[in-house]
Structure formats: C-alpha cells, structure tokens
Amino acid sequence: MSIIHIAENDPLLSAVLCQRLGAHGHTIVMTPDGDSCVRAMQWARPDLVIADARLPDMTSMELLETLHASGFGRLPKIMLFQSGAVRDRVRIARTGLAACISKPVNLEALLKQVLRSLDVSHAAAA
Template identity: 30%
Template sequence: MAIVLVAEDDADIRDLIIFKLEQTGHTVNAVGDGVSALRAAREQTPDIVLLDVMMPGMSGIDVCRELRRIPETAGLPIILLTARAQESDVATGLTAGADDYIVKPFSPKVLADRVHSVLTRTRA
C-alpha cells in the first residue's frame, strides 16, 4: 500500500492512527512533533503525511508550509488533523497547502478512507 508519515503529539491518538492504518495495509512511520516530521520526510520520503496542527515546537501548519517549500517534498499529499474546526482554521490549513483537513475527534475508519481517497486522487 503506502508509506504514511504521522506526526501527532498525543500518544493515544498516534497509536490509534498507527493501528488503523497498519490494519488497512499501510506502513506507518510515526513521530511526536513537527521537527521530527520534517526530518523523517527528508530521510525517507513518504507517500502521504498526516500532521496534527497543534504540536509543540513546530505546528502542523508550519510543517506543511515547509514541506511545500522544499522541492523534494513539495508534491507530497498532506492531511491535517486538528480539534480546530472554525472555518478560518480550515482555510488556514488549506491555504498552507494541505490536501485535506480532518477534525478531531474522528472515526478511524473515516480517517483510513480519507487517506485512501487522497492517495487515489494524487496518484492519478
């Protein structure tokens, strides 16, 4: 299937995401902060990136912008995960370059379906 980079600072949510994505056949590389996400994306380019918006040190929005700025990662599909559901928050995420925006709490099945959908759309 796909190599998925997950950056989520909440260990319980991260474990749930890992479990569901591995259950659907993906290989998951999970980190707990934005700086580690940037490093991981450069070391082994994933097929898709899932970023928590609110992480210590470097937000998911900032990571998204940086990934879009770097030529080697500019085309990576990115999904933002966040508890922030205001229209302006969604607009900020999409303007930063995200391909999708999922509001917490989310269904693990819906998350897996959205990952599949973004991968299908970006691989076409």
C-alpha cells in the first residue's frame, strides 16, 4: 500500500500507531525526532508523514520548513497536537496540513484521515 513516516518520541504511541497502520497494509517508518525523519525520507520516500507537533529537536514549524526545503512541501502531513496547543494548531493549519489531530489520538479518526489524505495524494499524482 503506502509508505508512512511517523515522527513521534512517545514510544507507546509510536508502537500503537505502527501496529494499527501496519495492520491496514501500510509500510511504517518510525523515527523519534524531526531530523531522523527527514533523513529517513531521503531513502524511503513516503506517501504521508504523521508527526508530533512537539518533537525533541524541532518545533512543528521547523519540521514543516525543513520538509519543504527538502522537496517534500507537497507531501500530505498530519500533525499531532496536545489538546491545549490551540494557538500553535491554528498557525500550523495555515501551512496546508492535511489534518491537525489532538492527543490523546482517536485511532479511528486518525485512520480515516490517513485514508483521506492518501486518496487525495494518489489522485493528485495520477
């Protein structure tokens, strides 16, 4: 199916996302921070990126700017936010994210958004 890169430093959430998305046939590349995510994307070009808005080495804006500068500007991205990060969410949403999802993550809502984002991405590539 699709290659999905997940940049999340919470090992429990990472494991759950990997298991659930993998069970739907997606290939998952897990990284604990933004830098390793961007480096991994150079050798396993993803169809979608899911990233925590608060990575240990980058803010959400820094990650989005780095992805854009690395040639991944048009790639669908889903950002995971802590429920209290409303100000950041509004600012980040203006950058053209596929979705902003609150933590704790509702897995069914995330799966629907992943499918929606991949459908739009694959339709645009065709």
